[in-house]
Amino acid sequence: MGLTLTWLSVIILIPLAGLFLKTLDLSLVQFWEILTSRRTLNALKISFGLSFAAACVNLVMGTIIVWALVRYRFPGRRLFDAIVDIPFALPTAVAGVALTQLFAQKGWLGAPLAELGIKVAFTPIGIFIAMVFIGIPFVVRTVQPVLIDLDPEIEEAAASLGANRWHTVFRVIMPSLIPALLTGFALAFARAVGEYGSVIFIAGNLPNVSEIAPLLIVIRLSEFRYADATAIAVVMLLASFVIIFAVNRLQRWAQTRIPAH
Amino acid sequence: MSTQTSFVTPATSLRAYAATADLAMAPPAPRTAGDRARHAAASKDLRSEPGPIRFIIIALAVSFLTIFVVLPLVVVFASAFSKGIGAYLAALAEPEALSAIKLTLLVAAISVSLNLVFGVVAAWAIAKFDFPGKTFLITLIDLPFSVSPVISGLVFVLLFGAQGYWGAWLQANDIHILFAVPGIALATIFVTFPFVARSLIPLMQEQGTQEEEAAISLGASGLQTFFRVTLPNIKWGLLYGVLLCNARAMGEFGAVSVVSGHIRGETNTMPLLVEILYNEYQFVASFAIASLLAMLALITLVVKTVLEQRLDEAQIPKDDPSDH
Numbered sequence: 055m056g057l058t059l060t061w062l063s064v065i066i067l068i069p070l071a072g073l074f075l076k077t078l079d080l081s082l083v084q085f086w087e088i089l090t091s092r093r094t095l096n097a098l099k100i101s102f103g104l105s106f107a108a109a110c111v112n113l114v115m116g117t118i119i120v121w122a123l124v125r126y127r128f129p130g131r132r133l134f135d136a137i138v139d140i141p142f143a144l145p146t147a148v149a150g151v152a153l154t155q156l157f158a159q160k161g162w163l164g165a166p167l168a169e170l171g172i173k174v175a176f177t178p179i180g181i182f183i184a185m186v187f188i189g190i191p192f193v194v195r196t197v198q199p200v201l202i203d204l205d206p207e208i209e210e211a212a213a214s215l216g217a218n219r220w221h222t223v224f225r226v227i228m229p230s231l232i233p234a235l236l237t238g239f240a241l242a243f244a245r246a247v248g249e250y251g252s253v254i255f256i257a258g259n260l261p262n263v264s265e266i267a268p269l270l271i272v273i274r275l276s277e278f279r280y281a282d283a284t285a286i287a288v289v290m291l292l293a294s295f296v297i298i299f300a301v302n303r304l305q306r307w308a309q310t311r312i313p314a315h
Numbered sequence: 316m317s318t319q320t321s322f323v324t325p326a327t328s329l330r331a332y333a334a335t336a337d338l339a340m341a342p343p344a345p346r347t348a349g350d351r352a353r354h355a356a357a358s359k360d361l362r363s364e365p366g367p368i369r370f371i372i373i374a375l376a377v378s379f380l381t382i383f384v385v386l387p388l389v390v391v392f393a394s395a396f397s398k399g400i401g402a403y404l405a406a407l408a409e410p411e412a413l414s415a416i417k418l419t420l421l422v423a424a425i426s427v428s429l430n431l432v433f434g435v436v437a438a439w440a441i442a443k444f445d446f447p448g449k450t451f452l453i454t455l456i457d458l459p460f461s462v463s464p465v466i467s468g469l470v471f472v473l474l475f476g477a478q479g480y481w482g483a484w485l486q487a488n489d490i491h492i493l494f495a496v497p498g499i500a501l502a503t504i505f506v507t508f509p510f511v512a513r514s515l516i517p518l519m520q521e522q523g524t525q526e527e528e529a530a531i532s533l534g535a536s537g538l539q540t541f542f543r544v545t546l547p548n549i550k551w552g553l554l555y556g557v558l559l560c561n562a563r564a565m566g567e568f569g570a571v572s573v574v575s576g577h578i579r580g581e582t583n584t585m586p587l588l589v590e591i592l593y594n595e596y597q598f599v600a601s602f603a604i605a606s607l608l609a610m611l612a613l614i615t616l617v618v619k620t621v622l623e624q625r626l627d628e629a630q631i632p633k634d635d636p637s638d639h
Contacts (some may be wrong), residue, residue: 145566
């Protein structure tokens with residue numbers, strides 16, 4: 055017991071406390087100036103905005119994937135089920151160079167897209183693509199067990215009571231999936247906001263245009279501007295606390311929803 | 316991964332409703348085998364979409380996964396072998412590559428073994444005892460999952476860096492943590508901390524403390540109880556945690572990149588070398604290293620699938636009387 059707590063404090067608690075103590079070195083005015091400088095604001099906007107867009111795509115595509123995997127039988131289904139985990143398992147740097155190579159102007163997908171006049175690599179679209187990639191497993195893996203456990207009788211009841219398939223899916227099935235969908239969305243969003251390895255290769259990293267917040271932290275550190283790095287880190291850390299809290303709330307909400315009906 | 320949570324849905328209330336509806340207009344129970352088959356087919360029909368919609372959904376899912384997941388993986392191997400197998404092997408035999416592979420193995424060995432010990436202890440404490448602050452402890456364990464890897468590296472720079480809290484003292488005593496192996500190991504331990512504990516906690520909670528209590532009351536010592544009773548019960552879960560912990564330890568990029576200092580041949584792990592070679596346009600060499608990491612990921616996934624089956628099986632024998 056004591057051992058666990060000591061180890062946890064050494065490895066996790068002390069370093070994090072150090073981060074917050076460092077911010078206390080800054081006056082509120084300094085802190086505010088760092089955060090509202092043009093470059094920081096733009097980096098935060100790019101990180102949070104594109105993560106939100108990517109999480110939305112993950113929400114829609116994740117639902118479609120999970121539906122196909124759970125409800126239908128098609129050749130290669132088990133293989134595709136296993137493939138969903140690859141963005142989790144593939145080291146982020148490998149994903150980064152692979153996506154860049156794929157979407158670069160001479161890449162397998164980059165070349166046809168370039169002919170259409172769409173430039174993906176080294177633009178914000180590239181960041182968005184990388185964020186979609188790493189977010190795929192979250193929605194699929196949170197919704198999958200819920201959809202599998204869903205009682206088939208409800209659907210049959212809805213159908214035999216005269217609801218058409220559209221109504222059954224959107225009025226009966228989707229509402230019971232909402233907590234899981236939102237949790238998957240939040241997890242994908244949180245991961246995309248903090249993501250570094252798979253994004254920086256394809257991003258182009260142009261200040262104010264395609265520079266994500268985690269990269270700006272790294273840049274500030276390499277310039278020995280520790281205060282700037284810390285201020286941005288604290289904002290991102292607080293954001294991820296809020297997201298964890300929201301996810302926990304969502305799960306509690308999902309559990310207390312039954313008696314309400 | 317193990318972040319999956321089971322959600323209780325409003326299914327229960329609806330099921331009650333469906334049950335009463337069934338009573339009101341239940342069809343006569345199917346009697347013959349043919350009747351039953353027709354009934355099953357009808358029920359399947361009620362729960363599925365028209366053919367064209369089914370086709371579109373499957374096509375969307377498959378093409379999305381192919382474009383976003385399969386193609387990047389194929390690109391890694393295609394680029395690694397683009398100049399032939401000779402160039403591939405030569406790239407891996409470079410001294411820089413070899414030193415990166417060695418460092419990655421060393422760091423993974425250190426962080427996996429430490430997290431193995433403390434993960435088991437932490438899971439033991441959380442699953443088998445009640446104490447104040449338990450929720451806080453669980454949150455603390457989960458934290459590295461939700462923090463940006465860059466921030467995980469940053470916290471160690473703030474502690475040990477030249478301008479950090481202990482930087483001056485470390486410099487005066489000539490101890491190197493940052494931009495050296497200890498820093499890389501610390502950052503890796505930080506980001507991989509949750510894996511072992513997280514995969515053990517649900518397993519240990521489910522098993523309770525009865526078997527351990529029985530062993531102790533029969534005269535076994537604490538260590539005997541652990542190695543003879545607890546460990547066999549959790550072995551698959553433990554392997555699962557170690558597997559994921561190892562995969563992440565070898566592949567970690569963001570946190571390690573911040574603390575490593577990128578000293579060539581000294582503090583570059585495999586993912587860092589992938590970055591450096593790629594930025595120097597040495598694509599074959601970069602993707603050769605990347606292909607090793609991709610293979611690690613694929614092997615991890617295969618073993619993970621096998622372990623998940625074992626874990627499922629391990630939970631079934633509870634109802635099986637022949638097991639006891």
